[in-house]
Amino acid sequence: MDAVLIIQSLISGIMMGMVYALLSVGFSLTWGVMHVIHISHAAFGLLGAYLAYSLLEYFGMDPVVSAAVSVPLLFIVACGVYQLLIKPITKAKEVIVASMILTFGLAIILENVMVLIWKADPRVLTPTYASGALIVGPFYFQYPHLVGFGLSIVGITAIYLFLKKTYTGMAVRAAWQQPEAAQLYGVNLYRISMITFALAVSTAGAGGISLALLNSFEPHSHNLWLIYLFLVVIVGGVGNVIGTAIAGLLIGVITGLAMAFLPYQWVNLVTFGLLMIFLIFRPHGLFKQGV
Amino acid sequence: MLHVDNLTVCYGQMQALRGVSMEVSPGEMVALIGGNGAGKTTLLNTISGLVPPAAGTLSWEGRPLNSLSPDRICREGIVQVPEGRKLFPAMTVEENLIMGAYLPTVRKQRQESLRKVYDIFPRLADRRRQLAGSLSGGEQQMAALGRALMARPRLLMLDEPSLGLSPKAAVEIFATIRRLNKEGLSVLLVSQEVLETLAITVHGYVLENGVVAMKGPSAELREDPQVKMSYLGL
Ligand SMILES: Nc1ncnc2c1ncn2[C@@H]1O[C@H](COP(=O)(O)OP(=O)(O)OP(=O)(O)O)[C@@H](O)[C@H]1O
Ligand SMILES: [Mg+2]
Numbered sequence: 001m002d003a004v005l006i007i008q009s010l011i012s013g014i015m016m017g018m019v020y021a022l023l024s025v026g027f028s029l030t031w032g033v034m035h036v037i038h039i040s041h042a043a044f045g046l047l048g049a050y051l052a053y054s055l056l057e058y059f060g061m062d063p064v065v066s067a068a069v070s071v072p073l074l075f076i077v078a079c080g081v082y083q084l085l086i087k088p089i090t091k092a093k094e095v096i097v098a099s100m101i102l103t104f105g106l107a108i109i110l111e112n113v114m115v116l117i118w119k120a121d122p123r124v125l126t127p128t129y130a131s132g133a134l135i136v137g138p139f140y141f142q143y144p145h146l147v148g149f150g151l152s153i154v155g156i157t158a159i160y161l162f163l164k165k166t167y168t169g170m171a172v173r174a175a176w177q178q179p180e181a182a183q184l185y186g187v188n189l190y191r192i193s194m195i196t197f198a199l200a201v202s203t204a205g206a207g208g209i210s211l212a213l214l215n216s217f218e219p220h221s222h223n224l225w226l227i228y229l230f231l232v233v234i235v236g237g238v239g240n241v242i243g244t245a246i247a248g249l250l251i252g253v254i255t256g257l258a259m260a261f262l263p264y265q266w267v268n269l270v271t272f273g274l275l276m277i278f279l280i281f282r283p284h285g286l287f288k289q290g291v
Numbered sequence: 292m293l294h295v296d297n298l299t300v301c302y303g304q305m306q307a308l309r310g311v312s313m314e315v316s317p318g319e320m321v322a323l324i325g326g327n328g329a330g331k332t333t334l335l336n337t338i339s340g341l342v343p344p345a346a347g348t349l350s351w352e353g354r355p356l357n358s359l360s361p362d363r364i365c366r367e368g369i370v371q372v373p374e375g376r377k378l379f380p381a382m383t384v385e386e387n388l389i390m391g392a393y394l395p396t397v398r399k400q401r402q403e404s405l406r407k408v409y410d411i412f413p414r415l416a417d418r419r420r421q422l423a424g425s426l427s428g429g430e431q432q433m434a435a436l437g438r439a440l441m442a443r444p445r446l447l448m449l450d451e452p453s454l455g456l457s458p459k460a461a462v463e464i465f466a467t468i469r470r471l472n473k474e475g476l477s478v479l480l481v482s483q484e485v486l487e488t489l490a491i492t493v494h495g496y497v498l499e500n501g502v503v504a505m506k507g508p509s510a511e512l513r514e515d516p517q518v519k520m521s522y523l524g525l
Contacts, residue, residue: 167389167393167398170382170389170390170393174393177381178377178378178379178380180341180373180377181378181379183341183361183362184339184341184361184365184370184371185370185390185391185393185394186361186365186394186442187362290381
Protein backbone atom coordinates (compact mmCIF):
# COMPACT_ATOMS: atom_id res chain seq x y z
CA MET A 1 0.00 0.00 0.00
CA ASP A 2 1.31 3.43 -0.71
CA ALA A 3 1.23 6.27 1.75
CA VAL A 4 -0.21 8.80 -0.68
CA LEU A 5 -3.25 6.62 -1.31
CA ILE A 6 -3.78 6.08 2.40
CA ILE A 7 -3.58 9.77 3.21
CA GLN A 8 -5.72 10.71 0.23
CA SER A 9 -8.46 8.29 1.27
CA LEU A 10 -8.17 9.40 4.89
CA ILE A 11 -8.80 12.99 3.86
CA SER A 12 -11.67 11.98 1.57
CA GLY A 13 -13.06 10.02 4.50
CA ILE A 14 -12.87 13.04 6.77
CA MET A 15 -14.71 15.15 4.20
CA MET A 16 -17.35 12.50 3.74
CA GLY A 17 -17.60 12.04 7.48
CA MET A 18 -18.25 15.71 8.15
CA VAL A 19 -21.11 15.53 5.67
CA TYR A 20 -22.51 12.45 7.42
CA ALA A 21 -22.26 14.36 10.66
CA LEU A 22 -24.30 17.29 9.35
CA LEU A 23 -26.84 14.93 7.86
CA SER A 24 -27.12 13.10 11.19
CA VAL A 25 -27.05 15.84 13.77
CA GLY A 26 -30.70 16.78 13.33
CA PHE A 27 -31.76 13.14 13.32
CA SER A 28 -29.99 12.80 16.63
CA LEU A 29 -31.69 15.88 18.09
CA THR A 30 -35.24 14.93 17.11
CA TRP A 31 -34.60 11.49 18.53
CA GLY A 32 -33.08 12.79 21.75
CA VAL A 33 -35.23 15.81 22.46
CA MET A 34 -38.59 14.71 21.07
CA HIS A 35 -38.31 10.91 21.18
CA VAL A 36 -39.22 10.98 17.53
CA ILE A 37 -37.22 8.69 15.27
CA HIS A 38 -37.63 10.60 12.09
CA ILE A 39 -37.33 8.03 9.31
CA SER A 40 -38.01 10.60 6.58
CA HIS A 41 -35.09 12.76 7.81
CA ALA A 42 -32.84 11.51 5.02
CA ALA A 43 -35.62 11.91 2.46
CA PHE A 44 -35.83 15.60 3.43
CA GLY A 45 -32.08 15.75 2.98
CA LEU A 46 -32.52 14.32 -0.48
CA LEU A 47 -35.22 16.88 -1.17
CA GLY A 48 -32.62 19.53 -0.30
CA ALA A 49 -30.28 17.97 -2.85
CA TYR A 50 -32.96 18.00 -5.55
CA LEU A 51 -33.89 21.61 -4.78
CA ALA A 52 -30.23 22.52 -5.20
CA TYR A 53 -30.19 20.55 -8.47
CA SER A 54 -33.21 22.37 -9.92
CA LEU A 55 -32.13 25.80 -8.74
CA LEU A 56 -28.79 25.17 -10.41
CA GLU A 57 -30.26 23.76 -13.64
CA TYR A 58 -32.99 26.36 -14.15
CA PHE A 59 -31.70 29.47 -12.43
CA GLY A 60 -27.97 28.88 -12.51
CA MET A 61 -27.79 29.30 -8.73
CA ASP A 62 -24.71 27.86 -7.11
CA PRO A 63 -25.60 25.20 -4.50
CA VAL A 64 -24.13 27.29 -1.69
CA VAL A 65 -26.18 30.30 -2.76
CA SER A 66 -29.34 28.29 -3.30
CA ALA A 67 -28.93 26.73 0.15
CA ALA A 68 -29.74 30.18 1.52
CA VAL A 69 -33.14 29.76 -0.16
CA SER A 70 -33.85 26.05 0.17
CA VAL A 71 -32.75 25.58 3.78
CA PRO A 72 -35.14 28.25 5.15
CA LEU A 73 -37.81 26.86 2.82
CA LEU A 74 -37.34 23.41 4.35
CA PHE A 75 -37.60 25.00 7.80
CA ILE A 76 -41.04 26.37 6.95
CA VAL A 77 -42.19 23.11 5.34
CA ALA A 78 -41.00 21.22 8.42
CA CYS A 79 -42.99 23.52 10.74
CA GLY A 80 -46.07 22.53 8.76
CA VAL A 81 -45.17 18.84 8.87
CA TYR A 82 -44.69 19.13 12.63
CA GLN A 83 -48.08 20.77 13.20
CA LEU A 84 -49.93 18.41 10.88
CA LEU A 85 -48.29 15.06 11.52
CA ILE A 86 -45.73 15.01 14.32
CA LYS A 87 -47.46 17.02 17.05
CA PRO A 88 -50.54 14.76 17.15
CA ILE A 89 -48.44 11.61 17.60
CA THR A 90 -46.21 13.06 20.33
CA LYS A 91 -49.27 12.59 22.53
CA ALA A 92 -49.27 8.86 21.77
CA LYS A 93 -48.12 6.38 24.40
CA GLU A 94 -45.38 4.83 22.26
CA VAL A 95 -44.03 7.97 20.62
CA ILE A 96 -40.92 6.28 19.25
CA VAL A 97 -42.81 3.48 17.52
CA ALA A 98 -45.64 5.72 16.32
CA SER A 99 -43.17 8.24 14.94
CA MET A 100 -41.20 5.56 13.10
CA ILE A 101 -44.28 4.13 11.41
CA LEU A 102 -45.66 7.53 10.50
CA THR A 103 -42.43 8.96 9.13
CA PHE A 104 -41.66 5.74 7.28
CA GLY A 105 -44.86 6.40 5.37
CA LEU A 106 -43.80 10.00 4.85
CA ALA A 107 -40.44 8.85 3.48
CA ILE A 108 -42.21 6.66 0.91
CA ILE A 109 -44.46 9.52 -0.12
CA LEU A 110 -41.52 11.90 -0.44
CA GLU A 111 -39.60 9.35 -2.50
CA ASN A 112 -42.49 8.95 -4.91
CA VAL A 113 -42.95 12.69 -5.21
CA MET A 114 -39.27 12.98 -6.05
CA VAL A 115 -39.60 10.27 -8.70
CA LEU A 116 -42.54 12.16 -10.19
CA ILE A 117 -40.77 15.50 -10.27
CA TRP A 118 -37.18 14.55 -10.99
CA LYS A 119 -37.47 11.05 -12.52
CA ALA A 120 -35.63 8.02 -11.26
CA ASP A 121 -32.32 8.72 -13.06
CA PRO A 122 -29.24 9.47 -10.99
CA ARG A 123 -28.37 13.15 -10.80
CA VAL A 124 -25.18 15.01 -10.08
CA LEU A 125 -24.68 18.60 -9.03
CA THR A 126 -22.47 20.28 -11.59
CA PRO A 127 -21.67 23.80 -10.45
CA THR A 128 -19.32 25.93 -12.58
CA TYR A 129 -16.30 24.69 -10.65
CA ALA A 130 -17.38 21.03 -10.95
CA SER A 131 -14.35 19.89 -12.90
CA GLY A 132 -11.78 21.95 -10.97
CA ALA A 133 -9.53 20.58 -8.30
CA LEU A 134 -7.08 21.73 -5.72
CA ILE A 135 -3.76 19.96 -6.10
CA VAL A 136 -1.40 19.97 -3.15
CA GLY A 137 1.73 17.98 -3.83
CA PRO A 138 0.59 14.45 -4.62
CA PHE A 139 -2.92 15.08 -3.27
CA TYR A 140 -5.96 15.94 -5.26
CA PHE A 141 -9.19 17.54 -3.97
CA GLN A 142 -12.13 18.21 -6.25
CA TYR A 143 -13.65 21.65 -5.65
CA PRO A 144 -17.23 20.39 -5.16
CA HIS A 145 -15.94 18.08 -2.43
CA LEU A 146 -14.21 20.96 -0.68
CA VAL A 147 -17.34 23.09 -0.93
CA GLY A 148 -19.53 20.28 0.44
CA PHE A 149 -17.06 19.76 3.25
CA GLY A 150 -17.02 23.49 4.02
CA LEU A 151 -20.81 23.67 4.01
CA SER A 152 -21.03 20.81 6.47
CA ILE A 153 -18.51 22.40 8.83
CA VAL A 154 -20.50 25.63 8.77
CA GLY A 155 -23.72 23.69 9.40
CA ILE A 156 -22.39 21.69 12.34
CA THR A 157 -20.77 24.76 13.91
CA ALA A 158 -23.99 26.72 13.53
CA ILE A 159 -26.08 24.08 15.26
CA TYR A 160 -23.52 23.73 18.04
CA LEU A 161 -23.44 27.48 18.68
CA PHE A 162 -27.23 27.61 18.52
CA LEU A 163 -27.51 25.00 21.27
CA LYS A 164 -24.83 26.53 23.48
CA LYS A 165 -25.21 30.24 23.00
CA THR A 166 -28.83 31.11 22.27
CA TYR A 167 -31.73 31.13 24.68
CA THR A 168 -33.83 29.00 22.37
CA GLY A 169 -30.98 26.52 22.00
CA MET A 170 -30.62 26.34 25.76
CA ALA A 171 -34.35 25.70 26.01
CA VAL A 172 -33.94 22.78 23.61
CA ARG A 173 -31.30 21.28 25.90
CA ALA A 174 -33.36 22.03 29.01
CA ALA A 175 -36.42 20.38 27.49
CA TRP A 176 -34.41 17.26 26.79
CA GLN A 177 -32.80 17.08 30.23
CA GLN A 178 -35.77 17.93 32.39
CA PRO A 179 -38.99 18.67 30.48
CA GLU A 180 -41.12 19.37 33.52
CA ALA A 181 -38.75 21.93 35.02
CA ALA A 182 -38.27 23.51 31.61
CA GLN A 183 -42.02 24.07 31.43
CA LEU A 184 -42.08 25.56 34.93
CA TYR A 185 -39.73 28.31 33.80
CA GLY A 186 -41.71 29.15 30.72
CA VAL A 187 -40.47 26.80 28.02
CA ASN A 188 -43.35 25.84 25.75
CA LEU A 189 -42.56 22.24 24.87
CA TYR A 190 -44.59 22.25 21.66
CA ARG A 191 -42.88 25.37 20.40
CA ILE A 192 -39.46 23.95 21.27
CA SER A 193 -40.34 20.65 19.60
CA MET A 194 -41.42 22.44 16.45
CA ILE A 195 -38.21 24.45 16.35
CA THR A 196 -36.11 21.35 17.00
CA PHE A 197 -37.88 19.41 14.29
CA ALA A 198 -37.74 22.20 11.74
CA LEU A 199 -34.11 22.93 12.49
CA ALA A 200 -33.30 19.25 12.17
CA VAL A 201 -34.98 19.07 8.77
CA SER A 202 -33.13 22.21 7.67
CA THR A 203 -29.78 20.70 8.62
CA ALA A 204 -30.81 17.55 6.78
CA GLY A 205 -31.37 19.73 3.73
CA ALA A 206 -27.94 21.35 4.09
CA GLY A 207 -26.44 17.89 4.63
CA GLY A 208 -28.21 16.60 1.53
CA ILE A 209 -26.80 19.45 -0.53
CA SER A 210 -23.31 18.77 0.85
CA LEU A 211 -23.62 15.09 0.10
CA ALA A 212 -24.87 15.84 -3.42
CA LEU A 213 -21.65 17.79 -3.98
CA LEU A 214 -19.71 14.62 -3.18
CA ASN A 215 -21.87 11.88 -4.69
CA SER A 216 -24.57 11.33 -7.26
CA PHE A 217 -28.09 10.76 -5.96
CA GLU A 218 -31.44 9.30 -7.00
CA PRO A 219 -34.91 9.21 -5.41
CA HIS A 220 -34.20 6.11 -3.34
CA SER A 221 -30.76 7.24 -2.11
CA HIS A 222 -32.29 8.27 1.21
CA ASN A 223 -32.69 4.61 2.19
CA LEU A 224 -28.95 4.13 2.25
CA TRP A 225 -28.41 7.53 3.84
CA LEU A 226 -30.82 6.51 6.60
CA ILE A 227 -28.63 3.55 7.52
CA TYR A 228 -25.70 5.94 7.88
CA LEU A 229 -27.83 8.18 10.09
CA PHE A 230 -28.51 5.31 12.45
CA LEU A 231 -24.87 4.30 12.43
CA VAL A 232 -23.60 7.79 13.21
CA VAL A 233 -26.21 8.49 15.88
CA ILE A 234 -25.76 5.18 17.62
CA VAL A 235 -22.00 5.56 17.69
CA GLY A 236 -22.14 9.25 18.59
CA GLY A 237 -24.78 9.10 21.33
CA VAL A 238 -28.35 10.24 20.82
CA GLY A 239 -28.65 14.02 21.10
CA ASN A 240 -24.91 14.58 21.42
CA VAL A 241 -23.73 17.09 18.79
CA ILE A 242 -19.99 16.72 19.40
CA GLY A 243 -20.38 12.93 19.59
CA THR A 244 -22.27 13.01 16.29
CA ALA A 245 -19.51 15.02 14.64
CA ILE A 246 -16.79 12.66 15.88
CA ALA A 247 -18.82 9.57 14.97
CA GLY A 248 -19.46 11.01 11.52
CA LEU A 249 -15.75 11.57 10.98
CA LEU A 250 -14.92 8.11 12.27
CA ILE A 251 -17.41 6.39 10.03
CA GLY A 252 -16.39 8.55 7.10
CA VAL A 253 -12.78 7.54 7.56
CA ILE A 254 -13.65 3.85 7.89
CA THR A 255 -15.79 3.86 4.76
CA GLY A 256 -13.21 6.02 2.99
CA LEU A 257 -10.46 3.50 3.70
CA ALA A 258 -12.78 0.59 2.90
CA MET A 259 -13.62 2.16 -0.44
CA ALA A 260 -9.96 2.64 -1.29
CA PHE A 261 -8.74 -0.79 -0.33
CA LEU A 262 -11.66 -3.20 -0.51
CA PRO A 263 -13.76 -4.37 -3.43
CA TYR A 264 -16.88 -2.20 -3.72
CA GLN A 265 -19.30 -4.86 -2.51
CA TRP A 266 -17.38 -5.05 0.77
CA VAL A 267 -17.86 -1.42 1.71
CA ASN A 268 -21.44 -1.70 2.89
CA LEU A 269 -20.67 -5.00 4.51
CA VAL A 270 -18.01 -3.34 6.63
CA THR A 271 -20.30 -0.44 7.46
CA PHE A 272 -23.29 -2.51 8.46
CA GLY A 273 -21.11 -5.02 10.23
CA LEU A 274 -19.87 -2.12 12.33
CA LEU A 275 -23.40 -1.08 13.18
CA MET A 276 -24.22 -4.57 14.39
CA ILE A 277 -21.06 -4.88 16.45
CA PHE A 278 -21.86 -1.54 17.99
CA LEU A 279 -25.39 -2.48 18.85
CA ILE A 280 -24.14 -5.63 20.54
CA PHE A 281 -21.26 -4.22 22.56
CA ARG A 282 -22.02 -0.53 23.01
CA PRO A 283 -25.79 -0.08 22.71
CA HIS A 284 -25.40 3.48 24.06
CA GLY A 285 -22.63 4.47 21.71
CA LEU A 286 -19.08 5.65 22.23
CA PHE A 287 -20.09 8.95 23.77
CA LYS A 288 -22.71 9.77 26.31
CA GLN A 289 -26.17 10.80 25.28
CA GLY A 290 -27.53 14.28 25.75
CA VAL A 291 -27.50 17.78 24.39
CA MET B 292 -53.71 36.98 46.05
CA LEU B 293 -53.98 33.28 45.18
CA HIS B 294 -57.36 31.63 45.67
CA VAL B 295 -57.96 27.93 45.19
CA ASP B 296 -61.62 27.09 45.32
CA ASN B 297 -63.14 23.62 45.52
CA LEU B 298 -60.40 22.12 43.39
CA THR B 299 -60.66 18.53 42.19
CA VAL B 300 -57.85 16.86 40.25
CA CYS B 301 -57.86 13.37 38.77
CA TYR B 302 -55.19 11.09 37.38
CA GLY B 303 -57.30 8.84 35.19
CA GLN B 304 -59.90 7.33 37.51
CA MET B 305 -58.02 8.28 40.69
CA GLN B 306 -59.00 11.51 42.45
CA ALA B 307 -55.82 13.01 43.84
CA LEU B 308 -57.51 16.18 45.16
CA ARG B 309 -61.15 16.49 46.19
CA GLY B 310 -62.70 19.90 46.77
CA VAL B 311 -59.56 21.61 48.02
CA SER B 312 -59.85 25.29 48.94
CA MET B 313 -57.04 27.48 50.14
CA GLU B 314 -55.55 30.91 49.77
CA VAL B 315 -52.31 32.82 50.01
CA SER B 316 -52.36 36.55 50.84
CA PRO B 317 -49.73 39.04 49.67
CA GLY B 318 -46.50 38.82 51.63
CA GLU B 319 -47.70 35.81 53.56
CA MET B 320 -45.89 32.50 54.04
CA VAL B 321 -48.29 29.56 54.02
CA ALA B 322 -47.52 25.99 55.01
CA LEU B 323 -48.91 22.96 53.26
CA ILE B 324 -48.28 19.75 55.17
CA GLY B 325 -49.48 16.20 54.87
CA GLY B 326 -48.27 12.63 54.60
CA ASN B 327 -46.93 10.85 51.54
CA GLY B 328 -49.41 10.74 48.69
CA ALA B 329 -51.68 13.34 50.30
CA GLY B 330 -51.69 15.43 47.12
CA LYS B 331 -49.32 18.28 48.00
CA THR B 332 -47.25 18.02 44.82
CA THR B 333 -50.42 17.60 42.80
CA LEU B 334 -51.76 20.87 44.21
CA LEU B 335 -48.59 22.79 43.32
CA ASN B 336 -48.46 21.26 39.86
CA THR B 337 -52.07 22.17 39.24
CA ILE B 338 -51.40 25.77 40.27
CA SER B 339 -48.36 25.76 37.96
CA GLY B 340 -50.48 24.53 35.07
CA LEU B 341 -48.70 21.21 34.64
CA VAL B 342 -51.79 19.23 35.68
CA PRO B 343 -55.27 20.26 34.51
CA PRO B 344 -57.99 20.59 37.14
CA ALA B 345 -61.10 18.42 36.77
CA ALA B 346 -63.30 20.87 38.67
CA GLY B 347 -63.02 23.99 40.77
CA THR B 348 -61.35 27.33 40.16
CA LEU B 349 -57.95 28.90 40.60
CA SER B 350 -57.65 32.64 40.66
CA TRP B 351 -54.78 35.06 40.92
CA GLU B 352 -55.40 38.66 41.90
CA GLY B 353 -59.03 38.20 40.97
CA ARG B 354 -58.33 36.78 37.53
CA PRO B 355 -58.94 33.12 36.64
CA LEU B 356 -55.85 30.93 36.25
CA ASN B 357 -57.60 27.80 35.03
CA SER B 358 -56.45 26.40 31.72
CA LEU B 359 -53.43 28.70 31.46
CA SER B 360 -50.29 26.95 30.22
CA PRO B 361 -47.26 26.69 32.54
CA ASP B 362 -45.41 29.46 30.73
CA ARG B 363 -48.34 31.84 31.21
CA ILE B 364 -48.51 30.98 34.92
CA CYS B 365 -44.79 31.63 35.27
CA ARG B 366 -45.26 34.93 33.48
CA GLU B 367 -47.80 35.87 36.15
CA GLY B 368 -45.06 35.54 38.75
CA ILE B 369 -46.16 32.20 40.20
CA VAL B 370 -42.96 30.18 40.28
CA GLN B 371 -42.36 26.69 41.61
CA VAL B 372 -39.23 25.01 42.94
CA PRO B 373 -40.18 21.44 42.12
CA GLU B 374 -39.88 18.39 44.32
CA GLY B 375 -36.51 16.73 43.83
CA ARG B 376 -35.14 20.05 42.49
CA LYS B 377 -35.21 18.94 38.85
CA LEU B 378 -32.13 20.89 37.79
CA PHE B 379 -30.84 20.54 34.24
CA PRO B 380 -28.05 18.10 35.11
CA ALA B 381 -25.88 18.50 32.00
CA MET B 382 -25.94 22.27 32.17
CA THR B 383 -23.67 24.41 34.29
CA VAL B 384 -24.93 26.10 37.42
CA GLU B 385 -24.97 29.42 35.61
CA GLU B 386 -26.85 28.00 32.64
CA ASN B 387 -29.43 26.59 35.05
CA LEU B 388 -29.85 30.02 36.59
CA ILE B 389 -30.06 31.70 33.20
CA MET B 390 -32.79 29.25 32.21
CA GLY B 391 -34.79 30.52 35.19
CA ALA B 392 -34.95 33.87 33.40
CA TYR B 393 -36.14 32.31 30.14
CA LEU B 394 -39.34 34.31 29.81
CA PRO B 395 -38.97 37.53 27.82
CA THR B 396 -40.53 39.48 30.68
CA VAL B 397 -37.57 38.75 32.98
CA ARG B 398 -34.85 38.01 30.44
CA LYS B 399 -33.62 41.57 30.16
CA GLN B 400 -32.94 41.80 33.89
CA ARG B 401 -31.03 38.52 33.99
CA GLN B 402 -27.59 39.98 34.76
CA GLU B 403 -29.01 41.90 37.67
CA SER B 404 -30.96 38.84 38.87
CA LEU B 405 -27.84 36.74 38.57
CA ARG B 406 -25.91 39.14 40.79
CA LYS B 407 -28.68 38.98 43.38
CA VAL B 408 -28.71 35.19 43.38
CA TYR B 409 -24.91 35.04 43.73
CA ASP B 410 -25.26 37.52 46.57
CA ILE B 411 -27.67 35.22 48.38
CA PHE B 412 -25.69 32.08 47.57
CA PRO B 413 -21.99 32.88 47.20
CA ARG B 414 -21.35 29.13 46.93
CA LEU B 415 -23.16 29.12 43.59
CA ALA B 416 -20.89 31.85 42.30
CA ASP B 417 -17.87 29.66 43.09
CA ARG B 418 -19.47 26.77 41.26
CA ARG B 419 -20.94 28.69 38.32
CA ARG B 420 -19.06 26.65 35.68
CA GLN B 421 -19.67 23.28 37.35
CA LEU B 422 -22.32 20.94 35.93
CA ALA B 423 -25.46 20.99 38.07
CA GLY B 424 -25.50 17.20 38.14
CA SER B 425 -22.23 17.19 40.07
CA LEU B 426 -23.36 19.47 42.91
CA SER B 427 -23.99 18.28 46.45
CA GLY B 428 -27.59 18.03 47.63
CA GLY B 429 -27.45 21.32 49.51
CA GLU B 430 -25.87 23.12 46.58
CA GLN B 431 -28.47 21.66 44.24
CA GLN B 432 -31.24 23.05 46.41
CA MET B 433 -29.55 26.44 46.36
CA ALA B 434 -29.31 26.26 42.58
CA ALA B 435 -32.97 25.23 42.31
CA LEU B 436 -34.04 28.10 44.55
CA GLY B 437 -31.72 30.46 42.68
CA ARG B 438 -33.20 29.39 39.34
CA ALA B 439 -36.68 30.15 40.64
CA LEU B 440 -35.58 33.60 41.86
CA MET B 441 -34.25 34.34 38.38
CA ALA B 442 -37.89 34.18 37.21
CA ARG B 443 -38.68 37.13 39.52
CA PRO B 444 -41.46 35.38 41.47
CA ARG B 445 -44.23 37.16 43.29
CA LEU B 446 -45.45 33.89 44.73
CA LEU B 447 -42.78 31.27 45.33
CA MET B 448 -43.96 27.70 45.77
CA LEU B 449 -41.44 25.29 47.26
CA ASP B 450 -42.00 21.54 47.22
CA GLU B 451 -40.05 19.86 50.03
CA PRO B 452 -36.96 22.06 49.80
CA SER B 453 -35.21 20.24 52.65
CA LEU B 454 -35.72 16.73 51.26
CA GLY B 455 -32.50 14.74 51.46
CA LEU B 456 -30.47 17.59 52.91
CA SER B 457 -28.20 17.45 55.94
CA PRO B 458 -29.73 19.15 59.01
CA LYS B 459 -27.30 22.03 58.58
CA ALA B 460 -28.15 22.56 54.91
CA ALA B 461 -31.86 22.34 55.74
CA VAL B 462 -31.52 25.07 58.38
CA GLU B 463 -29.71 27.27 55.88
CA ILE B 464 -32.37 26.81 53.22
CA PHE B 465 -35.18 27.55 55.66
CA ALA B 466 -33.35 30.66 56.86
CA THR B 467 -33.02 31.86 53.27
CA ILE B 468 -36.70 31.23 52.53
CA ARG B 469 -37.63 33.09 55.64
CA ARG B 470 -35.46 36.05 54.69
CA LEU B 471 -36.99 36.19 51.21
CA ASN B 472 -40.44 36.22 52.80
CA LYS B 473 -39.40 39.01 55.21
CA GLU B 474 -38.37 41.02 52.15
CA GLY B 475 -41.95 40.77 50.91
CA LEU B 476 -42.11 37.60 48.80
CA SER B 477 -45.25 35.48 49.22
CA VAL B 478 -44.40 31.84 49.84
CA LEU B 479 -46.29 28.57 49.71
CA LEU B 480 -44.14 26.02 51.47
CA VAL B 481 -44.69 22.28 51.19
CA SER B 482 -42.65 20.37 53.71
CA GLN B 483 -42.44 17.26 55.80
CA GLU B 484 -40.42 19.16 58.40
CA VAL B 485 -43.68 19.96 60.11
CA LEU B 486 -42.38 21.57 63.30
CA GLU B 487 -39.92 23.79 61.46
CA THR B 488 -42.46 24.72 58.81
CA LEU B 489 -45.21 25.61 61.25
CA ALA B 490 -42.70 27.70 63.19
CA ILE B 491 -41.88 29.98 60.28
CA THR B 492 -45.28 30.25 58.55
CA VAL B 493 -48.35 32.27 59.43
CA HIS B 494 -51.05 30.00 58.12
CA GLY B 495 -51.11 26.30 57.45
CA TYR B 496 -53.14 23.66 55.68
CA VAL B 497 -53.07 19.96 56.41
CA LEU B 498 -53.81 17.79 53.41
CA GLU B 499 -54.90 14.18 53.88
CA ASN B 500 -55.94 11.86 51.08
CA GLY B 501 -56.68 14.73 48.77
CA VAL B 502 -58.82 16.78 51.13
CA VAL B 503 -58.02 19.66 53.48
CA ALA B 504 -58.25 17.95 56.87
CA MET B 505 -57.30 21.00 58.92
CA LYS B 506 -56.37 24.62 58.46
CA GLY B 507 -55.64 27.63 60.57
CA PRO B 508 -52.90 29.78 62.05
CA SER B 509 -49.67 27.80 62.17
CA ALA B 510 -49.24 28.44 65.86
CA GLU B 511 -52.60 26.79 66.55
CA LEU B 512 -51.91 23.85 64.25
CA ARG B 513 -48.71 23.22 66.12
CA GLU B 514 -50.64 22.81 69.35
CA ASP B 515 -53.40 20.70 67.79
CA PRO B 516 -53.44 17.21 69.33
CA GLN B 517 -54.29 15.63 65.98
CA VAL B 518 -51.33 17.31 64.26
CA LYS B 519 -49.08 16.49 67.18
CA MET B 520 -49.96 12.84 66.96
CA SER B 521 -49.87 12.39 63.18
CA TYR B 522 -47.02 14.66 62.16
CA LEU B 523 -44.91 15.48 65.14
CA GLY B 524 -44.75 12.04 66.73
CA LEU B 525 -45.73 13.52 70.08
N1 LIG C 1 -48.55 11.46 37.37
C1 LIG C 1 -49.36 10.72 38.17
N2 LIG C 1 -50.15 9.75 37.66
C2 LIG C 1 -50.97 9.03 38.45
N3 LIG C 1 -51.06 9.18 39.78
C3 LIG C 1 -50.30 10.11 40.36
C4 LIG C 1 -49.41 10.94 39.58
N4 LIG C 1 -48.78 11.78 40.42
C5 LIG C 1 -49.25 11.51 41.66
N5 LIG C 1 -50.17 10.51 41.62
C6 LIG C 1 -50.90 9.98 42.77
O1 LIG C 1 -51.64 11.03 43.33
C7 LIG C 1 -51.57 10.98 44.74
C8 LIG C 1 -51.02 12.27 45.29
O2 LIG C 1 -49.66 12.37 44.91
P1 LIG C 1 -48.75 13.63 45.23
O3 LIG C 1 -47.45 13.42 44.54
O4 LIG C 1 -49.49 14.85 44.92
O5 LIG C 1 -48.59 13.48 46.81
P2 LIG C 1 -47.62 14.25 47.79
O6 LIG C 1 -48.48 14.77 48.87
O7 LIG C 1 -46.80 15.23 47.06
O8 LIG C 1 -46.73 13.07 48.35
P3 LIG C 1 -45.17 13.07 48.78
O9 LIG C 1 -45.12 13.63 50.16
O10 LIG C 1 -44.80 11.62 48.77
O11 LIG C 1 -44.43 13.87 47.80
C9 LIG C 1 -50.74 9.77 45.09
O12 LIG C 1 -51.62 8.70 45.40
C10 LIG C 1 -49.98 9.48 43.85
O13 LIG C 1 -49.73 8.10 43.72
MG1 LIG D 1 -44.83 15.45 46.76
